[in-house]
Structure formats: C-alpha cells, structure tokens
Amino acid sequence: MAQDDNKPLDNLPDPGRRKFLNTAALVGLSGAGLSVGLSACNKKESAPAAGAPSAQGEVKGEVGEFGKYEVPPGQLDDYYSFSSGGHSGEVRIYGIPSGRELKRIPVFNMDALVGWGITNESKAILGTKPNGTPKYTTGDTHHVHQSYVDGVYDGKYMFVNDKLHSRLARVRMDTMECDKILELPNVQGFHGTFTDKRDPVDSKINYTTRVFCGGEFAIPLPNAGTDDASKYRSLFSCVNSDTMEMMWQVLIDGNCDLVATSYDGKLAATNQYNTEMGVHYEDMMAAEMDACLFFNVARIEEAVKAGKVTTIAGSKVPVVDGTRASNKDPKTALTCTVPIPKNPHGVNISPDGKYYACSGKLSPTASVIEHDLVLKWFDGELANPRDAVVAEPEIGLGPLHTGFDNKGNAYTTLFLDSQIVKWNVAEAIKAYKGDKNAKAVVDRIDVHYQPGHGFTSMGETKDSDGKYFISDNKFSKDRFLPVGPLHAETAQLIDISGDKMKLVADHSVYSEPHDSIIVRRDIIKTRQIYNMDEFPLAVKDPKESGVFRNGKKVTVKLTSQAPTYSLREFKLKKGDEVTIILTNHDKVEDLTHGFGIPKYDIQFIVNPQETKSVTFIADKPGVYWCYCTNFCHALHLEMRTRMIVEA
Ligand code: K7E
Ligand code: CUA
Ligand code: CA
Numbered sequence: 001m002a003q004d005d006n007k008p009l010d011n012l013p014d015p016g017r018r019k020f021l022n023t024a025a026l027v028g029l030s031g032a033g034l035s036v037g038l039s040a041c042n043k044k045e046s047a048p049a050a051g052a053p054s055a056q057g058e059v060k061g062e063v064g065e066f067g068k069y070e071v072p073p074g075q076l077d078d079y080y081s082f083s084s085g086g087h088s089g090e091v092r093i094y095g096i097p098s099g100r101e102l103k104r105i106p107v108f109n110m111d112a113l114v115g116w117g118i119t120n121e122s123k124a125i126l127g128t129k130p131n132g133t134p135k136y137t138t139g140d141t142h143h144v145h146q147s148y149v150d151g152v153y154d155g156k157y158m159f160v161n162d163k164l165h166s167r168l169a170r171v172r173m174d175t176m177e178c179d180k181i182l183e184l185p186n187v188q189g190f191h192g193t194f195t196d197k198r199d200p201v202d203s204k205i206n207y208t209t210r211v212f213c214g215g216e217f218a219i220p221l222p223n224a225g226t227d228d229a230s231k232y233r234s235l236f237s238c239v240n241s242d243t244m245e246m247m248w249q250v251l252i253d254g255n256c257d258l259v260a261t262s263y264d265g266k267l268a269a270t271n272q273y274n275t276e277m278g279v280h281y282e283d284m285m286a287a288e289m290d291a292c293l294f295f296n297v298a299r300i301e302e303a304v305k306a307g308k309v310t311t312i313a314g315s316k317v318p319v320v321d322g323t324r325a326s327n328k329d330p331k332t333a334l335t336c337t338v339p340i341p342k343n344p345h346g347v348n349i350s351p352d353g354k355y356y357a358c359s360g361k362l363s364p365t366a367s368v369i370e371h372d373l374v375l376k377w378f379d380g381e382l383a384n385p386r387d388a389v390v391a392e393p394e395i396g397l398g399p400l401h402t403g404f405d406n407k408g409n410a411y412t413t414l415f416l417d418s419q420i421v422k423w424n425v426a427e428a429i430k431a432y433k434g435d436k437n438a439k440a441v442v443d444r445i446d447v448h449y450q451p452g453h454g455f456t457s458m459g460e461t462k463d464s465d466g467k468y469f470i471s472d473n474k475f476s477k478d479r480f481l482p483v484g485p486l487h488a489e490t491a492q493l494i495d496i497s498g499d500k501m502k503l504v505a506d507h508s509v510y511s512e513p514h515d516s517i518i519v520r521r522d523i524i525k526t527r528q529i530y531n532m533d534e535f536p537l538a539v540k541d542p543k544e545s546g547v548f549r550n551g552k553k554v555t556v557k558l559t560s561q562a563p564t565y566s567l568r569e570f571k572l573k574k575g576d577e578v579t580i581i582l583t584n585h586d587k588v589e590d591l592t593h594g595f596g597i598p599k600y601d602i603q604f605i606v607n608p609q610e611t612k613s614v615t616f617i618a619d620k621p622g623v624y625w626c627y628c629t630n631f632c633h634a635l636h637l638e639m640r641t642r643m644i645v646e647a
Pocket of ligand 3: 275289290
C-alpha cells in the first residue's frame with residue numbers, strides 16, 4: 001500500500017494526479033465521515049487561495065452586487081423554487097431571486113400549523129393504523145419534480161419521494177397541497193424519482209403519465225429477515241401519475257439511486273453505486289466501475305402486456321426481470337448497463353435531450369452518455385454499452401448533481417471541493433475524442449459548504465434559461481450566527497447568465513435543503529379560495545349547524561365567519577365519539593380561520609370556503625374553549641366557542 005493511501009483527504013494530491021480515490025483512502029474518508037469534509041473547509045479558510053478569500057471577506061467584497069437581485073416590497077419574484085426538505089418530511093416553496101420562503105407544504109410529516117395528520121381529510125391521504133392515527137408520522141423528502149407537457153412544466157402536479165418509508169406523494173400545484181400518497185410495495189430506500197415527459201410509443205401523449213421510482217436498498221424479496229445478502233434485490237417502480245397506482249416494477253441487480261427521464265419518453269435512467277451488491281460500505285466501493293442503468297420503457301410495458309411477469313410477496317404488481325443475466329441480447333433487453341467510474345451519484349439529462357451527465361462521486365469525473373447511442377445499443381447496433389459514453393472530463397472532487405443552462409454548459413456540485421464547476425459539454429466531448437486544445441472546465445466558484453444538489457432555472461425542461469443556479473449546501477458552519485449544535489444550512493444563489501458565475505445571495509435554510517426545481521412564475525396558476533362544493537361534508541348554510549347524536553356517535557357541524565363560529569357552545573357527553581365538521585364561509589382572500597381544542601391535542605385551519613373535520617373521543621369532562629388559532633380579524637381573540645363535556 002502506498003504511503004499516500006492513509007493520508008487525510010486534504011493532503012491528497014490534486015484530482016488531476018489520480019484517476020480515482022483509491023479504496024484505502026476512501027475507507028479513511030468514510031470512517032472520518034463529516035470531519036473530512038469539514039477539514040477541507042478549515043484548510044480553505046486558514047489558507048485562502050487567490051480568488052477564494054475567506055467566507056467573511058467574500059461577503060464584504062460582494063455586498064455591492066447583492067442589492068441588484070433584491071425584490072423590493074410590492075414586487076414579486078420571477079421564479080418559484082420548490083424544494084424538498086429532507087428529513088423534515090415536507091416541501092418548501094421559495095421565491096427566486098429573493099430567496100424568501102413563501103410556504104411549507106406538509107407531506108409526510110405532521111404539521112400543527114395547518115393540522116396535517118390531525119384532520120380526517122389529511123389522515124385519509126396519509127393512511128392510518130386501525131386505531132385511526134397516521135400510519136407513519138415521519139418521512140424523508142429527497143426529490144421534487146413536476147409534471148410536463150411537451151418537455152416543459154405544465155403547472156399541474158409536483159411529485160416527491162419519501163425515502164424513509166418508500167412512499168410517493170403528489171402535490172397539486174393549484175392549491176399547493178398534497179392530494180395523494182402511495183406506498184411502494186417491496187421497496188426500501190425509495191430514493192430517486194422522476195416524471196416521464198411523454199409516452200414512448202403514442203406520440204399524441206406528449207405529457208406526463210408515469211412517475212419512475214428508484215429503490216436504493218436491496219432487501220430479501222419477500223422480506224423474510226435473512227442475513228444472506230446474496231438474495232437481496234432492488235426494484236425500479238413505475239406509478240401512474242393520474243391514478244397514483246402502481247403500474248409495474250423491474251427486478252434489477254445492484255441498486256437504483258437518482259432517476260432521470262428522456263425527453264422522447266423512451267428511456268429512464270438510474271445511477272448505480274452499488275453494483276457490487278455490497279452490504280457494508282467498503283464492499284460498496286470495491287469496484288472501480290459501477291454503472292448507469294437504462295430502462296427501455298416501451299419494451300418493459302410490452303413484456304408486462306405479454307404476461308412475462310412475476311409477482312412478489314402478496315403484491316399484485318407485475319414484476320419484469322431486468323437483471324443483467326436475463327438481458328444480454330440488446331435486441332430484446334429491457335435494461336442496458338453503461339459502466340461509469342466508482343460510485344456515481346446523480347444522473348441528469350441536458351435540456352436538448354441529447355446527453356446524460358452521471359457523476360463519479362468517488363471519481364473526479366462526470367461521464368457524458370449520449371442518448372441516441374443507448375438507443376443504438378438497444379437496436380443491436382452498438383457493440384459495447386460503454387461506447388455510449390462520449391466524454392468523461394475530470395471536474396473536481398466529489399461531483400454529485402448537474403444542472404444545465406441554455407448554452408451547452410453543465411454545472412456540477414463538488415461535495416468535497418465545496419465548489420460548483422461549470423463545464424462545457426461539447427468541449428468535453430472534443431477532449432474525449434483526443435482534441436488537445438479542447439478545454440471542458442470553464443469556471444469554478446466556491447460555495448459554503450459541501451453542496452449536495454445544484455440546479456438551474458427551468459434547467460430540467462426544454463426552456464432552460466441559463467439565468468440562475470442554486471447550490472443547496474449541507475454545511476453552513478461559520479456562515480451565520482451560531483444557533484447551537486444544529487446549524488442552519490445554506491442555499492446560495494448564483495447568477496450564471498455571464499461567463500463567470502457570480503454568487504448573488506446567501507440564505508440560511510432550515511434543515512435540510514435537499515433538491516429543488518426552479519420554475520418560471522407564469523407556469524404556476526394557483527387558486528386563492530376553495531369551492532365549497534368540492535367538499536362532500538361542507539356545512540353549506542350556517543343554519544345547518546348543530547349537534548347530531550346517533551347513540552355514542554356525535555357529529556358537530558359548524559361554520560366560521562369572522563369573527564364568529566356558528567355555534568356559541570355545544571354539549572357532549574363523556575365517552576362520545578365526536579366528529580367536528582367546520583366550513584369556513586368567508587370568501588375573502590387570505591381569510592383563514594383556525595380551530596384549536598385545548599387538552600384534546602387538536603388544531604387545524606380552514607381556508608376560505610374550505611371544509612375540514614376531526615374525530616376524537618370526548619374522554620375529559622369539563623369546559624373547553626375552542627378558539628380561532630389563525631389571526632383573522634380585530635376580534636380574532638373573541639372568536640371562540642365552548643365545548644362542554646358533561647361527566
Ligand atoms: Cu444527492 Cu437524496 Cu438527491 Cu442527497 S441525493 S444530495
Ligand atoms: Cu378567526 Cu382568528
Ligand atoms: Ca461501487
């Protein structure tokens with residue numbers, strides 16, 4: 001073993017001097033975990049390189065620029081950014097370029113502000129245990145993507161995954177609320193997800209009808225607790241985006257990770273870092289090459305139609321065989337394995353639909369895979385799938401995710417280098433062909449610190465506009481006022497419209513800014529008030545209010561109109577199973593009321609013309625002042641009603 005092998009990462013030679021981080025160094029890296037990343041930060045600060053001053057110096061130097069991107073009161077942002085919130089389980093909405101947080105959408109988490117996980121309506125979406133409580137109260141949102149028409153967002157839906165419990169959620173863009181959640185069968189670690197952009201066969205269907213879901217963790221199928229890992233497998237799943245029901249699954253070797261889809265609807269891709277099918281991390285980085293796995297959507301669906309399927313462990317979902325051994329003949333293969341250097345992380349398609357960028361993570365390279373060459377392999381016209389790789393520039397340490405502009409440039413986050421690197425795809429291809437004058441890397445900028453996802457404005461669409469890049473960083477360290485051991489994270493806005501990237505805003509974000517999409521504001525059309533008719537339980541006339549008893553089951557119907565509820569008091573008996581239905585009759589935009597019941601752990605809101613309900617057992621006798629929790633009126637504090645529970 002060479003001496004270098006045991007040196008900490010920040011003493012390693014620059015990336016150009018070694019093709020891959022070798023396994024011994026990586027064991028040290030992984031074992032040291034975060035401290036490796038942080039020591040890289042330390043180094044940067046103690047000895048700033050020219051053009052890379054310390055964090056503080058940089059802020060001072062660029063203050064003049066920052067004002068240009070401010071959005072003054074009365075003006076609106078140009079873009080929405082929809083962002084997954086990691087293990088908060090929610091989705092956030094920001095305005096760009098201001099960086100203002102506009103809303104948090106509860107999805108897999110409980111949310112006291114709106115009553116998500118508390119109301120019957122939200123529990124019906126979340127799914128419940130036999131006792132009526134939510135099946136899960138935790139979640140881990142990693143990736144958000146919208147539905148498409150003709151290669152651009154259609155403003156209808158947004159889809160987000162829950163890695164923790166392998167669920168896919170859909171969020172309506174008109175109300176920006178979650179309306180469906182599906183738990184994937186026989187999947188653990190559902191990580192990457194992506195909507196399709198058109199049908200692979202029917203050219204009339206130029207919009208999203210499927211959502212692909214990559215299963216990262218291999219498990220026994222069926223999941224009987226066996227430690228014999230040779231039997232563990234992962235599944236790649238396809239969900240109908242309209243019904244939110246399972247369509248099919250593909251059994252694969254290795255793992256799925258991130259997911260990308262082609263603009264012609266023909267292919268879905270996932271990067272694979274664990275082709276070794278290792279159980280422990282050192283096993284997962286044993287091989288020098290892993291892969292990017294491509295799925296031939298039309299062939300998979302033909303196989304499903306032809307009944308070439310199995311089912312797994314009580315699930316009725318058809319499963320086709322996408323394993324390497326069964327897919328050696330390109331002309332019938334359902335999957336194509338393109339070898340990619342060491343533990344790739346992230347796969348993204350360029351807005352022209354021609355190239356996938358798949359980064360090495362433990363290799364300082366990004367591999368460029370040509371879409372048409374993968375199709376050629378499936379036609380039997382490309383001997384070796386590796387020949388679909390048309391460039392592999394060395395771009396820096398720890399490359400993860402890539403965004404694209406409209407000028408043929410790619411922007412990749414470098415986790416270990418704490419940088420964004422801008423590189424030109426065409427130049428990278430020339431260099432790969434042997435052109436010594438071609439220069440792939442165009443520019444670099446420091447970010448603070450350890451970026452995960454990075455993404456460009458409209459960059460996941462044909463309308464990529466090359467204006468902004470956001471770096472969602474995993475560590476903020478010294479960037480903000482200290483707030484105890486749990487730090488704020490950072491999201492940084494970079495202007496990419498010129499030749500040089502310019503850092504133009506630097507915001508703290510509550511953990512964890514994970515992945516986002518930046519969407520032009522004209523694409524999103526929201527509703528400001530609901531339609532009362534959409535709610536089957538709506539109390540349409542305040543006169544319908546009252547207490548309706550059926551044995552021990554009691555329904556309380558009431559309405560809200562600032563600053564009163566339609567019932568001044570209502571009486572229950574101890575032990576009643578009570579359902580409260582509340583309809584907000586206010587029609588004024590922004591006039592939301594709340595309903596909190598002390599000691600009963602109930603709080604929810606009703607937006608204009610909305611109806612919500614809660615069910616609970618009146619097990620505590622006494623007088624309980626139910627009050628409006630959402631500031632609504634000068635007499636907001638007076639807006640209350642008595643719940644009287646008789647012993
Ligand atoms: Cu890179 Cu979950 Cu998107 Cu994290 S994955 S960064
Ligand atoms: Cu109604 Cu506050
Ligand atoms: Ca590997």
